[in-house]
Amino acid sequence: MSAITEAPRGNCALGGANAVLSAIDKVVPIYHAGPGCCMQTTAGEAGQAGGRSPFYVSGVSTPCSNMLEHEVVFGGADRLRETIEGTIEIIEAEAYFVLEGCTSGIIADDVKGIAKEFTDRKLPVYPVECPGFLGESCRGYEIAFKALLDNIVEPAEREADLVNLFGIMPYHDPFWEGNFEEMTRILERLGLRVNTFFTRRQGLADVRGSSAAALNIILSPWLLKDASEQYRKGFGVPSLRWPGVPIGATDTSAFLRAVAKELGLEEKAERLIAAEEDYVYGYLETAIGALTWKRFAVVADSSTAIGVTRFLANDYSFTPIATIVTDPVFRSEDKERITRQLTELEHAKPPAVVFETDGWKIARELESHPEITLLVGSTNDREYAMEKDIQCCVIAYPITDRLVFNRTYAGYRGSLTLVEDLYDNL
Amino acid sequence: MGEYSGIREWRPYSYHDLGGRSLGLAEGFRKRCLKVSDRSFSQGLQCQQINSMSVLMSMEDSVFVVHSPQGCVGCASFANDMYRVGQAHRGLPVIRNARIIVTNLDEKDIVYGGEKKLREALLLANERYKPKLIFLFASCASGIIGDDIDAVAQSTGAEIEPIVVPIHCEGFKSKVCASGFDAAFISLSKHVLKGAKKPREGDLVNLFAPTSISHKDQVEIERMLTALGLRANYLPFYSSLDKIRRIPAAGGSTAICKVFADEFMKQLERDYGIPFSHTVMPIGVRNTDKWYRGVAALFGKEAEAERIIEAEHRRVLPLIEDIHRRLEGKRVFICGGTGRSFAAAALVDDFGMKLVGLETPTYDEDAQIDIEYLNGIHGDFAVDIANMQPFEQVNLVKKLKLDVFIGVPTWTARLGIPTTHVLDSKRPTMGYDGILYLGNKIADQIENPGFNEKLAAHARLPYKASWYGKDPFKFIKTVETMGAAASAAGAGEAGKCPR
Numbered sequence A: 001m002s003a004i005t006e007a008p009r010g011n012c013a014l015g016g017a018n019a020v021l022s023a024i025d026k027v028v029p030i031y032h033a034g035p036g037c038c039m040q041t042t043a044g045e046a047g048q049a050g051g052r053s054p055f056y057v058s059g060v061s062t063p064c065s066n067m068l069e070h071e072v073v074f075g076g077a078d079r080l081r082e083t084i085e086g087t088i089e090i091i092e093a094e095a096y097f098v099l100e101g102c103t104s105g106i107i108a109d110d111v112k113g114i115a116k117e118f119t120d121r122k123l124p125v126y127p128v129e130c131p132g133f134l135g136e137s138c139r140g141y142e143i144a145f146k147a148l149l150d151n152i153v154e155p156a157e158r159e160a161d162l163v164n165l166f167g168i169m170p171y172h173d174p175f176w177e178g179n180f181e182e183m184t185r186i187l188e189r190l191g192l193r194v195n196t197f198f199t200r201r202q203g204l205a206d207v208r209g210s211s212a213a214a215l216n217i218i219l220s221p222w223l224l225k226d227a228s229e230q231y232r233k234g235f236g237v238p239s240l241r242w243p244g245v246p247i248g249a250t251d252t253s254a255f256l257r258a259v260a261k262e263l264g265l266e267e268k269a270e271r272l273i274a275a276e277e278d279y280v281y282g283y284l285e286t287a288i289g290a291l292t293w294k295r296f297a298v299v300a301d302s303s304t305a306i307g308v309t310r311f312l313a314n315d316y317s318f319t320p321i322a323t324i325v326t327d328p329v330f331r332s333e334d335k336e337r338i339t340r341q342l343t344e345l346e347h348a349k350p351p352a353v354v355f356e357t358d359g360w361k362i363a364r365e366l367e368s369h370p371e372i373t374l375l376v377g378s379t380n381d382r383e384y385a386m387e388k389d390i391q392c393c394v395i396a397y398p399i400t401d402r403l404v405f406n407r408t409y410a411g412y413r414g415s416l417t418l419v420e421d422l423y424d425n426l
Numbered sequence B: 001m002g003e004y005s006g007i008r009e010w011r012p013y014s015y016h017d018l019g020g021r022s023l024g025l026a027e028g029f030r031k032r033c034l035k036v037s038d039r040s041f042s043q044g045l046q047c048q049q050i051n052s053m054s055v056l057m058s059m060e061d062s063v064f065v066v067h068s069p070q071g072c073v074g075c076a077s078f079a080n081d082m083y084r085v086g087q088a089h090r091g092l093p094v095i096r097n098a099r100i101i102v103t104n105l106d107e108k109d110i111v112y113g114g115e116k117k118l119r120e121a122l123l124l125a126n127e128r129y130k131p132k133l134i135f136l137f138a139s140c141a142s143g144i145i146g147d148d149i150d151a152v153a154q155s156t157g158a159e160i161e162p163i164v165v166p167i168h169c170e171g172f173k174s175k176v177c178a179s180g181f182d183a184a185f186i187s188l189s190k191h192v193l194k195g196a197k198k199p200r201e202g203d204l205v206n207l208f209a210p211t212s213i214s215h216k217d218q219v220e221i222e223r224m225l226t227a228l229g230l231r232a233n234y235l236p237f238y239s240s241l242d243k244i245r246r247i248p249a250a251g252g253s254t255a256i257c258k259v260f261a262d263e264f265m266k267q268l269e270r271d272y273g274i275p276f277s278h279t280v281m282p283i284g285v286r287n288t289d290k291w292y293r294g295v296a297a298l299f300g301k302e303a304e305a306e307r308i309i310e311a312e313h314r315r316v317l318p319l320i321e322d323i324h325r326r327l328e329g330k331r332v333f334i335c336g337g338t339g340r341s342f343a344a345a346a347l348v349d350d351f352g353m354k355l356v357g358l359e360t361p362t363y364d365e366d367a368q369i370d371i372e373y374l375n376g377i378h379g380d381f382a383v384d385i386a387n388m389q390p391f392e393q394v395n396l397v398k399k400l401k402l403d404v405f406i407g408v409p410t411w412t413a414r415l416g417i418p419t420t421h422v423l424d425s426k427r428p429t430m431g432y433d434g435i436l437y438l439g440n441k442i443a444d445q446i447e448n449p450g451f452n453e454k455l456a457a458h459a460r461l462p463y464k465a466s467w468y469g470k471d472p473f474k475f476i477k478t479v480e481t482m483g484a485a486a487s488a489a490g491a492g493e494a495g496k497c498p499r
Helices: A013-021 A037-044 A069-074 A077-090 A102-107 A111-120 A137-151 A176-189 A204-212 A225-235 A248-263 A266-284 A302-315 A332-343 A359-367 A379-388 A411-422 B022-030 B048-056 B076-089 B107-112 B115-129 B140-144 B149-157 B179-193 B215-227 B241-245 B262-272 B285-298 B302-327 B338-350 B365-378 B390-400 B431-447 B450-456 B465-469 B484-490
Strands: A027-032 A095-100 A125-128 A159-166 A193-195 A213-219 A239-242 A295-300 A319-325 A352-355 A374-377 A391-394 B018-021 B037-039 B062-066 B100-102 B133-137 B163-167 B201-209 B231-236 B250-255 B331-335 B354-360 B382-385 B404-406 B476-478
Touching: A013 A027, A013 A037, A013 A095, A013 A137, A027 A077, A037 B076, A069 A102, A077 A095, A077 A111, A095 A111, A102 B107, A102 B140, A111 A125, A125 A137, A137 A225, A159 A176, A159 A204, A159 A248, A176 A193, A176 A213, A176 A248, A176 A266, A176 A411, A193 A204, A204 A213, A204 A225, A213 A225, A213 A248, A225 A239, A239 A248, A248 A266, A248 A302, A248 A411, A266 A411, A295 A302, A295 A359, A302 A319, A302 A332, A302 A411, A319 A332, A319 A359, A332 A352, A359 A379, A374 A379, A379 A391, A391 A411, B018 B022, B022 B365, B022 B382, B048 B062, B048 B076, B048 B133, B048 B179, B062 B115, B076 B215, B100 B115, B115 B133, B115 B149, B133 B149, B149 B163, B163 B179, B179 B241, B179 B262, B201 B215, B201 B262, B215 B231, B215 B302, B215 B431, B231 B241, B250 B262, B250 B285, B285 B302, B285 B338, B285 B431, B302 B338, B302 B431, B331 B338, B331 B390, B338 B354, B338 B365, B338 B431, B354 B365, B354 B390, B382 B390, B390 B465, B404 B431
Parallel strands: A027 A095, A095 A125, A159 A193, A159 A213, A213 A239, A295 A319, A295 A374, A319 A352, A374 A391, B062 B100, B062 B133, B133 B163, B201 B231, B201 B250, B331 B354, B331 B404, B354 B382
Antiparallel strands: B018 B382, B037 B476
């Protein structure tokens, strides 16, 4: 059940699925959808994630059947066939995914059957059932992973030093590339090879061979439950769920120990942790007192909310007041896992934890905490901070007033960037 | 003629899928020989809902209820960003977000209907903000499942104070995004103005401006109108219910963009006797002169206009000479919306550049006037009637050997071609002041193309090498339809149509 929402912090299932697939090198989405869906979804995801466009096809360069009244009434099967044929003729790709929009979903065009006509001709065309009304971006993320697992991933020999790093949503997490890069850097120092599917021009070969991994590392408190099951059952790959992208020395070291334990790399991990923590504190001790005491609130998706709240409370000794989780977490066990992460802090008193997506309700919740002096949130939340004349740091989706390439707040090095960005000299 | 439907492709002699050379197309159009075509392959379009929403999103005292799944407010983020930046440029101390509430249609609503949710959303909008207006936007999904937004707007609207304005902007109804502007104006007329007459304010001019007009442009245009002794009712960007209600009081109407409010201004003339000027977009000297004369004529101020134009020319033309020297003879390809592309084409003439290609979404009577004018200056040039379609654009551009591309640079920049743009909704473009900013921008960007050149070595355009060897228009196919233009096409002067 989707609720009426003011200022939503997500796009639709189609948008989420497209964000995932268009982030893989040489993969081309083909929309079987209305005439605005390409723009709406690209603007809704990449456009609100630090203002860039996906590198290969996106927005108005995405092949699309642009379903008009004629297709609504008479069906769009022929239109789709032509669109796929044209795409294959002119666009270079290792795989084409046909994404259903609301229009084709409602009139029930046989996208699967049409895609099969092409796979029967040995052309890599795969159907994805993701009409917008199925849910929002996170649902699309899950659907895209299922499409990859169903159509691309193949059985392979186990490789003991290979891990899959999942749970960071391309574009929907505005810092996805930087986050992947920092976490990859750390895992590589542990002697591992890392599949992300999305960074460093990884592509379908990496997706295909992901079944060889010794471990899936899922950096999210709730996403990819089904996909991890499918990896386990289908390919024997176990998963380690870590509740969000770790920020700062404490959580990143704990994360490394958990990974090391799974893979028997404990000793190596301890040496790495010592070196990385030394690096971080080497900087932190040069800016002692540079940021004054803050009572902070965080408004962000669960992964970011956990990372930021725990870092600022546990490692930086700021005072947590309220954390508002904005992604559509629906299972109660996931909500409990998230709440535990946000409330089981070292010294600090736990913040109020609220699950809310509606912009108006978020503002009302913040108003009930007048002691807040720092608001960490999205571009949407700047208005509240301006009204109350408190500091605002925009580090969560949606972000439309910053340009983001490879900046990260993740891991060891990212935590230093977060402190840099929190410094305001006012 | 019946009431305008708001669907641009149903206007007589309007074409949206064409490709060729300008001389041939102009002749074909003149003789009514152009056939209605369609693309058998195309890339994504901009839907009319995007336009309907963006045009109203900066209205004060309004809440926007979107009856759709969550994805259909994706582009509202652009509109909201423009709104925020616009407030910053206007010096407002607290920058607020547009109030957007989406009904979030889901699977269950698709099966059982979403009218109940829509009613709740309208009540919520009222309860939270007590606005004067609630705009209610339809979507493909709400349209296909048959939710009656008019009925909900009427019944719920009767219970609450704000005026509820339902807008029929379902994406599937039109492939021409400018239809969305019309849908918004039709609803404003029907639900807000309602034919009520106002005492005439003789010096008031309705100045219709789309979202893509920067604050600097507004200031410049208002400066020009003030010089004529006119006051502008600037609409609907940064507008309000009060300003909308003043529309019928104006002594004349004009628009900054050529495909904006043109049908609405015709209606204002019919319903309220307000004359209007529909000329060009005031970009470049020639176009600014033309636009200005058009407005002045509405108010009998032709002589004043000529004096001001002369003074502006004395101020601006010497400064353009230097830009002219830097740009003369440069081969240019222009891609833009209907208003912008033709305005830019006239602009490059101010600078002595050579037009080799033009991409614009619509060919119609208005476009014919511009194309014939450009044919007179530049001779035969390539024309692509397309709403973006970057696959055609890169193919064409690569064949044409350009010095500069004017338009959205995302794709041609990756070919290593110098790029620039005349659409910058956050900085100056219009009027006599705008031309200097634009001219310097274009010249500077052509003279220093290092970024694009280096980028091209690493860029990843998705097209196969074989595509660049093919006819860019190979997917444009003649179709048999019952459209107005199609029936007209058959009625060409018999035997005179070129093969």
